[in-house]
Amino acid sequence: xxxxxxxxxxxxxxxxxxxxxxxxxxxxxxxxxLGATLPLTGKESRAGLYFRNGYTLAVDEANDAGGVLVKGxxxxxxxxxxxxxxxxxxxxxxxxxEQLITVxxxxxxxxxxxxxxxxxxxxxxxxxxxxxxxxxGGASEIYKRGFTWVFGLLSSVEAMGxxxxxxxxxxxxxxxxxxxxxxxxxxxxxxxGQDFRNGVAGRAHAVPERFVLALNESFDLNAKDFTxxxxxxxxxxxxxxxxxxHYPDFVLxxxxxxxxxxxxxxxxxGPRGTEASARETLGAGVDYLVSGQWWTPELPYPESxxxxxxxxxxxxxxxxxxxGLAYETARTLLAAIEAAGSLDPIPIRNALVQMNREGAIIxxxxxxxxxxxxxxxxxxxxLVQNMPDGSARIIYPPDAVTGEAVVPRPK
Amino acid sequence: MNTLGSVLLxxxxxxxxxxxxxxxxxxxxxxxxxxxxxHGAVLMLAAYAAYALNARWGLDPFLTxxxxxxxxxxxxxxxxxGLVRHVASGPPMASLLLLFGVSLCARNLAYxxxxxxxxxxxxxxxxxxxxxxxxxxLTKLLVFAVALAATAGxxxxxxxxHFGRSIRAVAQDPLAAELTALSVDRVSAxxxxxxxxxxxxxxxxxxxxxxxxxxxxxxxxxxxxCIIVLGGMDSMVGIFAGALLLGVAETAAGVYGAAAxxxxxxxxxxxxxxxxxxxxxxxxxxx
Numbered sequence: 210x211x212x213x214x215x216x217x218x219x220x221x222x223x224x225x226x227x228x229x230x231x232x233x234x235x236x237x238x239x240x241x242x243l244g245a246t247l248p249l250t251g252k253e254s255r256a257g258l259y260f261r262n263g264y265t266l267a268v269d270e271a272n273d274a275g276g277v278l279v280k281g282x283x284x285x286x287x288x289x290x291x292x293x294x295x296x297x298x299x300x301x302x303x304x305x306x307e308q309l310i311t312v313x314x315x316x317x318x319x320x321x322x323x324x325x326x327x328x329x330x331x332x333x334x335x336x337x338x339x340x341x342x343x344x345x346g347g348a349s350e351i352y353k354r355g356f357t358w359v360f361g362l363l364s365s366v367e368a369m370g371x372x373x374x375x376x377x378x379x380x381x382x383x384x385x386x387x388x389x390x391x392x393x394x395x396x397x398x399x400x401x402g403q404d405f406r407n408g409v410a411g412r413a414h415a416v417p418e419r420f421v422l423a424l425n426e427s428f429d430l431n432a433k434d435f436t437x438x439x440x441x442x443x444x445x446x447x448x449x450x451x452x453x454x455h456y457p458d459f460v461l462x463x464x465x466x467x468x469x470x471x472x473x474x475x476x477x478x479g480p481r482g483t484e485a486s487a488r489e490t491l492g493a494g495v496d497y498l499v500s501g502q503w504w505t506p507e508l509p510y511p512e513s514x515x516x517x518x519x520x521x522x523x524x525x526x527x528x529x530x531x532x533g534l535a536y537e538t539a540r541t542l543l544a545a546i547e548a549a550g551s552l553d554p555i556p557i558r559n560a561l562v563q564m565n566r567e568g569a570i571i572x573x574x575x576x577x578x579x580x581x582x583x584x585x586x587x588x589x590x591x592l593v594q595n596m597p598d599g600s601a602r603i604i605y606p607p608d609a610v611t612g613e614a615v616v617p618r619p620k
Numbered sequence: 621m622n623t624l625g626s627v628l629l630x631x632x633x634x635x636x637x638x639x640x641x642x643x644x645x646x647x648x649x650x651x652x653x654x655x656x657x658x659h660g661a662v663l664m665l666a667a668y669a670a671y672a673l674n675a676r677w678g679l680d681p682f683l684t685x686x687x688x689x690x691x692x693x694x695x696x697x698x699x700x701x702g703l704v705r706h707v708a709s710g711p712p713m714a715s716l717l718l719l720f721g722v723s724l725c726a727r728n729l730a731y732x733x734x735x736x737x738x739x740x741x742x743x744x745x746x747x748x749x750x751x752x753x754x755x756x757x758l759t760k761l762l763v764f765a766v767a768l769a770a771t772a773g774x775x776x777x778x779x780x781x782h783f784g785r786s787i788r789a790v791a792q793d794p795l796a797a798e799l800t801a802l803s804v805d806r807v808s809a810x811x812x813x814x815x816x817x818x819x820x821x822x823x824x825x826x827x828x829x830x831x832x833x834x835x836x837x838x839x840x841x842x843x844x845x846c847i848i849v850l851g852g853m854d855s856m857v858g859i860f861a862g863a864l865l866l867g868v869a870e871t872a873a874g875v876y877g878a879a880a881x882x883x884x885x886x887x888x889x890x891x892x893x894x895x896x897x898x899x900x901x902x903x904x905x906x907x
Contacts, residue, residue, distance in 0.1 A: 433839070
């Protein structure tokens, strides 16, 4: 009995001591700590490494300028970036995000890459009420959950589909495409593909005098054979072929398209087609493909060119949208902290909600998060067309055009 | 060529692709009653081997077969002797878990060596076609030819060679085989090696058609299961026929139904066969 009371007393004392430490006076803040999990190994490691470089560049630039000005503390604070490897795994991404918040005490989170990981991970900052800014998840599903702490710099794939249709309308008005235009649409059966379908089909249904959907067909991710789809495409007698797929499916699909000697005035595989590996594998078959990008090194904006110079000097290759998106994502969060004048989560979150920042390097050159989209940016994508000399020409939107589109696609 | 003709032609070609990826799994299960969960890893590693030889020396994957397939045989024998034989006669779960572990190790090794980047072989004939009423991809015709040759080769091996007959004997009754002075262990090792070699054959051929990454083998593993069930699990000719049937069924489902149904077809057929004819297609011809 006596021992029992002794143990109980000891335990109570221990608990009290722990509370005293945890609830004691907050330590003086002498730096801004941002956390991020990224797929540095595993399936998405290529994108993860680009994202790490983009985040690092933005943070280093802020530190080189003396740090982030936090008006509430009346001084500039250096930024420390805590990046951990989520191994391209959703469960790991969630666990590590929790650790970054509860153990590392980060003040805000930068997002991981890829829709599936972002979808899973974003639940954590929402629950913990920590600002989360991501440039790595484009599916609108992420932002349709009523979350108020998650902000996306990747405009939706639905918006990309809509941008493609807007450009097709421009080509119609220029007399290069018929009216109405018969559109063959194929989309992978994922959130990504469904978004693309909604963007294209939505525009088609909205202006039936311009567009007719001659084909509207889904396919499974990692399909083993696209011959049936291509046979249907052949029968559809469409003017243009729009598809959305991940890279392996794009290669197989387009190879089958070329083998069956199909031909359309415009061919697009969503964001696919500009990859150097695509040209190595499919050769001249990728000529004149149109793809939608969230950022491209070809953007003519001075801010984007300056970023590209600094990035390639430090890290080398920047041949995809990942570096630009990552850089702008980190810059956005740092700008929100400055605008908030505080390191508390609520002012930072409010600053993100109210943000309307010009001079961004992404298409549209502006960062703002509309509430109607669930705080997902809705800037237009930039459309790029492959040229036979291996270059890529920006053909839309008008403020970023670097050359005229080739329509119809030569046979 | 009309639509039905195209469905049959392309369906058979697809079946040829499927046959090459299923032989290895069928052989190991047929002889040793082991479900080789490392089969997907074998496909993947063989595909990477073909990729590496193509990237380094410009070798066409069909020309890498004489290098990769024998190497896979040796690796399969070593795997059996080193690991599998210790669990082969034990509870089925033991071999399942062991081979699952092997497959995880192989996948992570692939990530380490090649990263998660998607890779494709650069082949001069990848877009080449032959006009047979419709343009038919040359690569798929070659794969079909190899599948046919492999079927014939395996049938002849099992029928006419001592090696093949000893494998059949062990598959039918290991105890009786042991009594005839056959070393069941040695025969099993060679059968496992042959199954791995056939898996490697499939992997090399698949590398000429698909983009590869460390996750490459997983999707083919599931389909291979369906094919060996269709084919009767221990008949190479049955597996070939099952693969052709599946190829035609998937193509027809995609053309006459929805492209999204293609993958579902294999599982629908699997369930149907297990319910109606658990012995697979060969049981239709047995009394």
